[in-house]
Amino acid sequence: MPETDPNAKQPAPCGSWPSPLTAAAMTKGSVGLRFLAQDGPDSYWTESRPWEKGRSILVRQRGTDAPQDMSGAAHNVRSRVHEYGGRAFAARGGTAWYFDGGDRRIYKVSEPDKPEPVTATLPMELADFTVDAARRRLIAVAEQPREGQEPENFLVAIDADGTVTRLAGGADFYAAPSLSPDGSRLVWIEWRHPNMPWDGTTCREAPVLADGMLGEARIVAGGDAVSVFQPSYAPDGRLYYVSDESGYWNLYRDGAEPAHFRAMAEFGQPLWQLGMRTYDFLDASTAIVTFAQNGDWRLALFDLDTGRATPIDLPWTGFDGIVASGNRALFVGTRPDGPGGVVLLSFGGAEPERVLRWSSESLLPPGGVSLPETIAFPSEGGVTAHAYFYPPASATHCAPDGEKPPLIVMSHGGPTSQTHSAYSEKIQFWTSRGFAVCDVNYGGSTGFGRAYRERLTGQWGVVDVDDCCAAALYLAERGDVDRDRLIIVGGSAGGYTCLSALAFRDVFKAGRSSYGIGDLETLVRDTHKFESRYCDKLIGPWPEAAAVYHARSALHHPDGLNCPVLFLQGSEDKVVPPNQAESMVAALKEKGVPVAYLLFDGEGHGFRGADAIQAALGAELTFYGRIFGFTPADGMADLEIHNLS
Structure with a gap:
């Protein structure tokens, strides 16, 4: 008898492979690692813990x-400033x-x-703190x-006795207050409707007077068509800022000749949350x-006098929330081949690099991690679009001869915003079961x-959909995936792209929308202040462009929806309320298209609780099965799919 290779992989239908990466x-x-501070030898960060219903905890490493x-x-x-919040400590x-965020009080802790309370319960939300020592x-x-x-947005000072004093107001939004080292000047950015912070912001600086109030502010940089970050x-005491006046978010010094700082690289990020840093x-x-070139992020030491960047060679490919103190720097590092963590760099120290906290354990064995391929592909109109392709990967299983994997396109x-090459359990969950992503x-x-970025101006629901469809067809034509099992998924705005692709194109065979937008008209009527004019740039002014809103809303075009869709929604979502999903579900049920809907009680815009995250993944895998x-190795979840016998 021929010998059996003990390392041979077992053929099994794609989607049915067993995986150690269970929901x-x-x-x-796993924890969500987000905002950072470096205070001398003390490193701080916040971590969100799903097993505590997503509660965010301040952690210190001394x-x-x-x-x-x-x-x-x-x-x-x-x-919940701007609804998405941001760095809520200093x-x-x-x-x-x-x-x-529970009792809306400020606490101090050594x-x-x-913790000791500093204030009584406040009638406001606060974020993006800086210390005026x-x-x-x-x-x-x-x-x-x-x-x-x-709601009204403004800058405040909070005294040691809990007194809150308004420092600046009048604009629609504020962000990034920063105090000069000697405490004599305060700088910040502000912007007005209909701009979003990546469209146009104004950077202002004001003297801090003897009584702690602000003197007359001057404009440092920015405007309606320039984004400052x-x-x-x-x-x-020299002032620096990031501006995209050159076409890229570059680093500038106030009052200096900017030429040697300019590069075809992005030193800025979209300010969805306050306190973001590069x-x-x-x-x-x-x-x-940290800066991005063609979407990929790098880390470097930057000589502020010459503009020369010296790359720092590390295994990380993502560097979020950079802070520094003395010879130490702290960031949340991500990489393609395993979990990320809070990383401390010590320049000149005995231990130059140390991971203080991992985001999760490495649950996949060698050979079980799907590594991304960076792809650039042609899209509508001859433009080039970008994506990361993840083939199926398993240490123990493979597809049977002749079977190509189903493809999940993520928007x-x-x-x-931007997707990165960082290791993501939400991607590896699928690739380790035989899906391509x-x-x-x-x-x-x-x-x-x-x-x-401005390819989407006035074209939301068109350009994004074109690029997602082009990516799927490119990979199918290249022979990587099964043309008859193309799936598109997305959350929030990505859910809108998903639903639009299903309603207005005939490319995908199934979809999953998490807290996605089916009706743009409802979105502009119901959404919160921060995004209330976002669609002015993405679609057109409301109500002047009402016909365009109607034409690009999948809810109003159920005739185009001819494939199964799974909807996942949080009951407390204020960004995309549940009525969006429920209207779409009703339309599909009436039409006879297979549809499933799960509403998670107490969850908001993005699921934080462990129960909701697990149930959502189990339902989605069952839906595709x-x-x-195919029958998932995990078994089938209890999921009602209407119009499917």
Whole structure:
């Protein structure tokens, strides 16, 4: 008898492969790592824990000690300024201050789990804190609800006794307050409707007067057609900022000749959450920076006098939230081949690189991780679009001879956002079961310059859909995937792209929309202040362009929806309310198209709780199994699919 190769992979239908990356395992020990601060030897970050219903905890690592929870056991370090919130804490001199999104109070803490209240319950949300040590106060961005009208946004100071004082107001939105090292100047960015922060912002600087109020502000940079991001002072008091006036988000110094700072690289990011950072200072002449070229992110030391960038060779390919103090720098690192973590760099130290906290365990064995292929492909009109392609990968299983895998096309949210090559359990969950995945940076995505971003101006629901369809067909024609099992999925704005592709194109055979937009008219009537004029640029002014809104809303075109769709929705979603999904479900049920709908009680715009995350993944896998005729190794979840016998 011939010998059996013990390393041979077992053939099994795509979608049915067993995987150690179960939905339960993904949520059991994984955490979301987000906002950072470096205070001398102390490293701080927030982590969101699904097993605590997504509660956000402030964590500190001091020296070589183990990480310790600093915020109170019942506290949630989260803000809802601009609905998406942002960095809700600051640290200085061994003390941290944070905003609890539950009781809307500020707390200070120096010892683990021993917070002390600074304020009473406040009638506002706060985020993007900076410490004014000389005046023993905090400065922050505030958002205060108003009866019968939009909330008001402004800058405030919070004194040590809990007194809140307004510092600046009048614009529609504020972000990124930063104090000069000597405390004499405050800089920030602001913008007005209908702009989003990536469209046009104004950077202002004002003197801080003897009484702590602000003097007359001057305009540093920006305007209605220029986006300014993260103004910051170097240790010597020189002011820097990121601006896209050249067509790319480049780093500038106030009052300096900008030529040697210019590059076809993106030093900025779309400001969906307050407190986002792409650079910080090691000293007066050196910054540590992250920047994107053709969508891929790099890390470098930047000479502020010459403009020369020296790459830092690390295994990471994503560098989020960079902060620095002295010779230390901290960032959330991501990589293609495994989980990310909070990474501490020490320049000149005995241990130059150390991971303080991993986002999760590595659950996939060698050979079981799908590594991305960067692809550039032709789209409508001869333009080039971009994506990452992930083939199926398993250490134990393979497709039977002649079977090509089903393809899941992912359309990211935003839509002004970007997908990265970072290891994602949400992608590996599928590739480890025999699916291929294509994660698309459609026109309108960031990381490729302003011109690529503006491909979506007036064309949302067209360009993004064209690029997602082109990506799927490109891979099918290349022979990588099964043309008859093309799936498109997305959440929020990505859910809109998903539904539009299903309604207006005949490319995909199934779809999954998570808190996606089916009716643009309902979106502009129901959404929150931050995004209330977003569609002015993406579609056209409302109600003047009402006909365009109607024409590009899948809800109004059920005749085009002829393939199965799964809808996942949170009951407390204020960005895309449940009525969007429910209207679409009703239309599909009436038409006789297979459709399933899950409403998760207590969840908002994006699922944070472990139960919801697990149930959503199980339902989606079951949905595809029943539609395409395979049995998942995980078994079938209890899912009602209307109009499917």
